[in-house]
Amino acid sequence: MSSFGFGLVTAAVLALATVGFTMQFAVTNVLNLAYGSVMINSAFVTYYLNIHGVPTWVALFGGVATGAIASWLLNQFVFTPFQRRNRPPITIVIVALGVDLVGTFGLQAIVGGSYVSFRQSPGHEYHFLGMFFSGLQLVILGIAVVVLGIIHWLLRYTRLGKAMRATSANPSLARNSGVKTKTIISTTWLISGALCGLAGTVFALNTGVFEATSAQLYIVLLLAAMFLGGPGEPYGAMFGALVIGLSTEISAAYVNPQYKEVIAFVALLGMLTFRPYGIFGSEKTL
Amino acid sequence: MSVDLSKAGMVLATSDLSAGYDGRAIVSEIAVEASPGQVISIVGPNGSGKSTLLKSLVGVVKVLGGHVKLGDADITNMAPEEIAKLGVGYVPQIDDVFPPLSVKENLEIGGYLLARREIPARVDAVLEVFPRLKNMMTRKAGKLSGGERKMLAMGRVLMLSPSVLVLDEPTANLAPIVATQLLEEYVRGFAEHGSTVLLVEQRAKAALRISDWTYVLGGGRVVLAGAPKDLEQNPVFVESFLGGGTRPAPTK
Numbered sequence: 436m437s438s439f440g441f442g443l444v445t446a447a448v449l450a451l452a453t454v455g456f457t458m459q460f461a462v463t464n465v466l467n468l469a470y471g472s473v474m475i476n477s478a479f480v481t482y483y484l485n486i487h488g489v490p491t492w493v494a495l496f497g498g499v500a501t502g503a504i505a506s507w508l509l510n511q512f513v514f515t516p517f518q519r520r521n522r523p524p525i526t527i528v529i530v531a532l533g534v535d536l537v538g539t540f541g542l543q544a545i546v547g548g549s550y551v552s553f554r555q556s557p558g559h560e561y562h563f564l565g566m567f568f569s570g571l572q573l574v575i576l577g578i579a580v581v582v583l584g585i586i587h588w589l590l591r592y593t594r595l596g597k598a599m600r601a602t603s604a605n606p607s608l609a610r611n612s613g614v615k616t617k618t619i620i621s622t623t624w625l626i627s628g629a630l631c632g633l634a635g636t637v638f639a640l641n642t643g644v645f646e647a648t649s650a651q652l653y654i655v656l657l658l659a660a661m662f663l664g665g666p667g668e669p670y671g672a673m674f675g676a677l678v679i680g681l682s683t684e685i686s687a688a689y690v691n692p693q694y695k696e697v698i699a700f701v702a703l704l705g706m707l708t709f710r711p712y713g714i715f716g717s718e719k720t721l
Numbered sequence: 722m723s724v725d726l727s728k729a730g731m732v733l734a735t736s737d738l739s740a741g742y743d744g745r746a747i748v749s750e751i752a753v754e755a756s757p758g759q760v761i762s763i764v765g766p767n768g769s770g771k772s773t774l775l776k777s778l779v780g781v782v783k784v785l786g787g788h789v790k791l792g793d794a795d796i797t798n799m800a801p802e803e804i805a806k807l808g809v810g811y812v813p814q815i816d817d818v819f820p821p822l823s824v825k826e827n828l829e830i831g832g833y834l835l836a837r838r839e840i841p842a843r844v845d846a847v848l849e850v851f852p853r854l855k856n857m858m859t860r861k862a863g864k865l866s867g868g869e870r871k872m873l874a875m876g877r878v879l880m881l882s883p884s885v886l887v888l889d890e891p892t893a894n895l896a897p898i899v900a901t902q903l904l905e906e907y908v909r910g911f912a913e914h915g916s917t918v919l920l921v922e923q924r925a926k927a928a929l930r931i932s933d934w935t936y937v938l939g940g941g942r943v944v945l946a947g948a949p950k951d952l953e954q955n956p957v958f959v960e961s962f963l964g965g966g967t968r969p970a971p972t973k
């Protein structure tokens with residue numbers, strides 16, 4: 436049962452990350468494989484603010500801003516130029532992979548290879564229903580619930596959110612309806628990038644100790660969660676994250692925790708084979 | 722139609738227009754003109770460039786030469802969202818709705834350029850025109866029948882009270898009765914209200930019945946143009962578009 440509690444927190448972090456990742460794919464058509472490196476860079480910004488005396492939960496906003504700005508820049512100066520030249524999607528995927536390596540090992544060159552951790556005590560230990568949570572974990576769970584609620588509200592009830600969904604479903608028709616899709620796409624990078632930065636920070640907080648390459652394999656979990664729920668489906672992403680988060684932690688309790696990504700990868704392969712549009716998804720249904 | 726849905730029309734005209742994909746012209750030397758209060762139709766065989774022509778008018782396909790004018794404004798190669806803002810409503814032949822969005826959300830996106838508080842009243846006005854949409858507001862557009870979907874697609878452009886309606890084969894895949902109703906009641910109705918209607922239509926006979934002027938496209942060029950009653954007398958036109966040989970009965 437304690438691994439279930441762990442799994443919930445892992446799932447909450449993964450849900451934050453996957454929703455941003457899937458929004459990028461849905462609205463802007465970029466499978467941003469550099470997502471993990473933006474996460475870890477954001478985590479390090481939070482970390483440096485933190486060790487220079489900024490309280491973790493304030494420093495977190497530095498990480499969020501880093502994710503938002505880095506992602507926006509990435510779109511503006513890397514992905515959009517390639518898309519404008521009508522390069523096939525595989526080109527963008529390869530470019531993103533390159534960016535991921537540069538982002539990760541560039542960071543490593545700057546911060547070094549050693550493990551670090553936040554100045555943040557895990558707080559009280561709480562237990563209910565046979566599960567143990569640290570105060571820190573409860574805060575992470577709370578952040579995830581609130582932020583995902585905000586994303587839900589944004590997508591369902593706001594003009595911006597509806598324009599994002601319209602742009603995802605039919606960009607050409609969106610423009611004919613007066614939607615400046617370019618602005619919507621930029622805004623999507625800011626919002627999804629903020630989610631990425633937030634996810635990176637809480638991922639690092641949840642891990643406890645981390646270093647520049649700690650999020651290297653996270654992309655496997657992201658892809659598994661995204662494909663499980665249906666690519667481009669934010670609600671599917673939340674569901675997929677829950678399944679992947681729980682199953683990887685619970686199975687890690689029984690087999691070697693090193694195999695987490697392997698388990699996620701097997702789930703991903705299964706989805707790609709049997710339900711490439713995910714459990715809920717049709718082709719693209721933000 | 723009991724509700725005033727469109728603004729007074731504007732003239733939409735092209736001169737020596739050529740347009741196409743990847744720098745290659747599909748349509749050339751096009752001069753067409755659509756005026757307020759009229760239905761101007763474009764007919765022609767599949768692949769003759771009808772859709773390409775309409776797309777070039779609304780900013781979706783690049784204009785390679787010549788001009789598109791809306792009233793006095795030159796809108797050649799303007800961004801689609803700007804052309805929408807100027808009052809041109811475009812219903813594409815395919816992909817004419819946002820499938821994962823509800824009917825209501827589709828209409829709201831149609832009214833994207835309006836102030837938030839104007840939208841509910843506009844939605845109501847559009848529903849007056851297409852009452853069938855009323856009890857399917859929460860349904861996803863992708864789940865509608867062909868006829869309902871076309872009504873939604875038209876309803877979406879009516880949200881902005883367009884001066885000019887550009888419709889690409891609105892009756893494709895519709896049952897004949899629904900198609901006739903759509904053309905005679907709605908499309909003709911828009912013109913009666915003073916809008917400018919530019920209509921591409923496969924059903925030549927039905928198109929002629931509601932048109933004030935018709936252009937015939939062939940191989941990317943205007944090969945024939947005229948008032949419907951004259952085209953109905955033209956043996957070449959009758960042969961190719963009105964089902965060979967038999968002269969159609971005069972429609973009015």
Ligand SMILES: Nc1ncnc2c1ncn2[C@@H]1O[C@H](COP(=O)(O)OP(=O)(O)O)[C@@H](O)[C@H]1O
Nearest residue numbers: 742743747765766767768769770771772773774
């Ligand atoms: N996106 C596109 N890219 C390249 N060629 C196209 C594209 N769309 C249509 N065409 C070509 O343009 C020509 C005219 O097509 P279209 O305008 O759709 O004709 P119509 O609407 O009269 O059936 C066809 O030969 C078609 O193959």
Ligand SMILES: [Mg+2]
Nearest residue numbers: 771772773814
């Ligand atoms: Mg066509």
